[in-house]
Amino acid sequence: MFHHQVLREFTVKVFVAMGCSTADAELAATILIDADLKGIDSHGIARLKGYVRLWEQDRILTKPEITVVHETPSTAVLDGGSGLGLVVAPKAMEIAIEKARNAGTGWVSVRNSNHYGIAGYHAMMALEHDMIGISMTNASPLVAPTFSAERLLGTNPIAVAIPALEQPPFVADFATTTVANGKLEVMKRRAAPIPEGWAQDQNGQPSTKATSIEEGGALLPLGGSRTLGSHKGYCLGSIVDIFSGVFSGANYGPWVPPFVSFLEPPSDPVGKGIGHFLGAIRVDAFRPAQEFKSHMDQWINRFRGSKTIEGESEVLIPGDPERASKAIREQEGIPLLKAVVEDLTSIAQKFKLDPLTTIK
Amino acid sequence: MFHHQVLREFTVKVFVAMGCSTADAELAATILIDADLKGIDSHGIARLKGYVRLWEQDRILTKPEITVVHETPSTAVLDGGSGLGLVVAPKAMEIAIEKARNAGTGWVSVRNSNHYGIAGYHAMMALEHDMIGISMTNASPLVAPTFSAERLLGTNPIAVAIPALEQPPFVADFATTTVANGKLEVMKRRAAPIPEGWAQDQNGQPSTKATSIEEGGALLPLGGSRTLGSHKGYCLGSIVDIFSGVFSGANYGPWVPPFVSFLEPPSDPVGKGIGHFLGAIRVDAFRPAQEFKSHMDQWINRFRGSKTIEGESEVLIPGDPERASKAIREQEGIPLLKAVVEDLTSIAQKFKLDPLTTIK
Numbered sequence: 100m101f102h103h104q105v106l107r108e109f110t111v112k113v114f115v116a117m118g119c120s121t122a123d124a125e126l127a128a129t130i131l132i133d134a135d136l137k138g139i140d141s142h143g144i145a146r147l148k149g150y151v152r153l154w155e156q157d158r159i160l161t162k163p164e165i166t167v168v169h170e171t172p173s174t175a176v177l178d179g180g181s182g183l184g185l186v187v188a189p190k191a192m193e194i195a196i197e198k199a200r201n202a203g204t205g206w207v208s209v210r211n212s213n214h215y216g217i218a219g220y221h222a223m224m225a226l227e228h229d230m231i232g233i234s235m236t237n238a239s240p241l242v243a244p245t246f247s248a249e250r251l252l253g254t255n256p257i258a259v260a261i262p263a264l265e266q267p268p269f270v271a272d273f274a275t276t277t278v279a280n281g282k283l284e285v286m287k288r289r290a291a292p293i294p295e296g297w298a299q300d301q302n303g304q305p306s307t308k309a310t311s312i313e314e315g316g317a318l319l320p321l322g323g324s325r326t327l328g329s330h331k332g333y334c335l336g337s338i339v340d341i342f343s344g345v346f347s348g349a350n351y352g353p354w355v356p357p358f359v360s361f362l363e364p365p366s367d368p369v370g371k372g373i374g375h376f377l378g379a380i381r382v383d384a385f386r387p388a389q390e391f392k393s394h395m396d397q398w399i400n401r402f403r404g405s406k407t408i409e410g411e412s413e414v415l416i417p418g419d420p421e422r423a424s425k426a427i428r429e430q431e432g433i434p435l436l437k438a439v440v441e442d443l444t445s446i447a448q449k450f451k452l453d454p455l456t457t458i459k
Numbered sequence: 460m461f462h463h464q465v466l467r468e469f470t471v472k473v474f475v476a477m478g479c480s481t482a483d484a485e486l487a488a489t490i491l492i493d494a495d496l497k498g499i500d501s502h503g504i505a506r507l508k509g510y511v512r513l514w515e516q517d518r519i520l521t522k523p524e525i526t527v528v529h530e531t532p533s534t535a536v537l538d539g540g541s542g543l544g545l546v547v548a549p550k551a552m553e554i555a556i557e558k559a560r561n562a563g564t565g566w567v568s569v570r571n572s573n574h575y576g577i578a579g580y581h582a583m584m585a586l587e588h589d590m591i592g593i594s595m596t597n598a599s600p601l602v603a604p605t606f607s608a609e610r611l612l613g614t615n616p617i618a619v620a621i622p623a624l625e626q627p628p629f630v631a632d633f634a635t636t637t638v639a640n641g642k643l644e645v646m647k648r649r650a651a652p653i654p655e656g657w658a659q660d661q662n663g664q665p666s667t668k669a670t671s672i673e674e675g676g677a678l679l680p681l682g683g684s685r686t687l688g689s690h691k692g693y694c695l696g697s698i699v700d701i702f703s704g705v706f707s708g709a710n711y712g713p714w715v716p717p718f719v720s721f722l723e724p725p726s727d728p729v730g731k732g733i734g735h736f737l738g739a740i741r742v743d744a745f746r747p748a749q750e751f752k753s754h755m756d757q758w759i760n761r762f763r764g765s766k767t768i769e770g771e772s773e774v775l776i777p778g779d780p781e782r783a784s785k786a787i788r789e790q791e792g793i794p795l796l797k798a799v800v801e802d803l804t805s806i807a808q809k810f811k812l813d814p815l816t817t818i819k
Binding site: 169173174176201203204206244245248249251259269271273274275276278294296299302303304322326327330333335338341348351352353381384391394397398401402406407408409413415 | 611633707746773
């Protein structure tokens with residue numbers, strides 16, 4: 100177990116050693132460790148190795164020039180200057196929030212960026228302003244559209260954060276596939292088969308092998324099969340791709356430069372870097388904020404209090420599992436897999452940093 | 460088989476007989492018959508009986524007072540005055556388009572409305588303006604959130620229409636459940652079982668009975684089971700509900716007044732009527748329209764041309780199936796089920812109209 104502050108300080112030092120400003124390093128570290136606290140282990144400090152690798156390949160610049168290339172009262176396009184998505188996306192969200200203040204809503208599409216961590220972090224930035232936050236990004240092409248044997252889309256997540264009054268906020272944050280790639284990795288380590296509907300093999304046939312992706316197979320869009328609506332997950336992933344990539348002038352579809360180490364960037368890019376799409380909606384652009392938030396309380400209470408299926412303890416509100424994990428891990432620490440600790444030890448050596456200390 | 464113009468003229472006469480202006484009747488009829496042409500039979504003329512029933516119950520007013528109750532540069536709230544959703548939603552979309560013209564994007568949340576037909580029709584209104592159209596609505600509570608035995612959400616569809624240059628537009632239009640209720644009705648008529656993942660019984664257990672819903676069961680959110688991501692479909696349906704209902708001051712969740720005849724409206728409303736959410740995004744608020752649309756062509760061509768799974772002829776682009784159906788049905792006519800023809804005959808008698816003529 101590792102204390103979250105220890106992990107955060109270590110991560111700050113690594114980003115500073117890579118050349119980030121202290122402010123950027125602190126922001127990036129905060130977002131990564133927030134994922135670990137929330138139990139989204141696949142998007143936390145385990146990814147640090149990947150950011151270092153892309154920096155070594157000059158695919159991430161730590162002193163990026165971030166510029167607004169186009170704007171209207173409610174929109175903007177941001178060029179992330181090949182920076183860390185962890186730094187570029189919050190900047191885009193700040194612009195969206197500022198636009199929303201004046202125009203009611205603000206929408207920023209981002210090109211020339213990199214992996215931005217958990218989608219939900221950026222969406223939640225809007226909450227303190229009594230705004231709804233929306234965040235999406237395209238990602239490494241690992242997903243096959245319905246009927247396709249090729250990998251053309253990323254797990255392209257969508258996050259939507261909505262404020263309430265007395266209740267904690269509604270925070271949805273999900274990949275538009277049946278599962279994120281991280282879940283296959285967990286099953287692989289357990290040497291367990293995966294449920295049908297998670298992946299297909301290299302010929303597009305249903306697969307229960309946790310190693311399907313590395314062997315040329317693909318993750319499946321939410322729905323998992325045509326019968327259960329995989330074409331809808333394909334639509335969702337496509338919309339995220341188009342809003343993030345085609346709006347901004349980033350790469351899209353199979354051209355998205357991959358974060359995963361077993362894939363190389365395509366040699367014929369159609370845009371710059373990867374793309375994000377961030378939005379902010381002032382609640383009182385529609386209805387007085389108190390009134391809206393008190394109806395959100397009623398919505399949340401009604402759903403949480405509904406009759407459960409036998410054996411289930413409660414109907415969850417989006418955001419509940421992450422809040423529960425955070426409450427525990429802030430106290431008890433964050434567990435890291437042996438492989439992740441080894442990666443971090445090797446990163447410490449690379450940058451001549453002190454090794455991590457565990458909680459006694 | 461019935462000629463689409465015959466069905467449209469009949470529908471216009473019915474709406475006029477109900478008291479609609481000619482313009483409103485023609486708009487409403489166009490949207491209904493558009494669904495039949497596109498092969499979305501559940502949302503076409505088969506619904507006419509339902510609109511008549513709600514009008515007889517004074518739940519639909521045919522001379523509604525439609526008013527903007529709040530606005531900012533990029534947003535508005537519209538009160539539909541208990542009008543036909545088929546008339547109110549296009550009005551809201553026009554406002555969204557006008558706002559987008561000035562602010563880059565336009566977003567209109569609607570209360571005090573009724574069933575608005577196919578979501579895609581309204582989204583597609585944006586296309587001719589080189590805008591992306593977005594359309595969603597809440598609906599009769601027939602869907603159980605993950606872990607819940609209660610029906611708290613509608614099939615809450617999302618439609619997104621995106622223009623291309625040489626290619627036809629990308630038009631996604633889908634319920635946020637594994638399947639729409641209409642599919643269960645088809646299986647019921649065939650006396651066939653339904654696949655697992657479509658519905659649960661009144662205790663929340665998986666069900667393969669096509670009559671599950673009438674017997675107190677529920678449709679399932681996209682994903683179908685927790686293992687395959689039903690919590691993501693639950694998130695999506697909830698977001699649609701909140702944007703449509705809580706933004707606008709309409710009813711939401713289990714309080715949405717149902718369209719289906721086997722459910723009564725709740726006696727303790729939390730808002731007015733049902734809610735919609737319409738959006739328009741000017742493509743050139745992000746990027747020159749020609750440039751955006753030519754990249755959309757590239758996106759579409761790459762996906763459509765991708766390697767298919769053995770036995771499948773082509774990877775489809777959202778909108779393809781509806782376009783194919785429309786091309787055939789405009790020529791060959793629209794098939795109607797016997798039960799639907801009987802309903803229409805009885806409507807003709809009620810309003811003293813000539814019966815429908817079939818294609819020879």
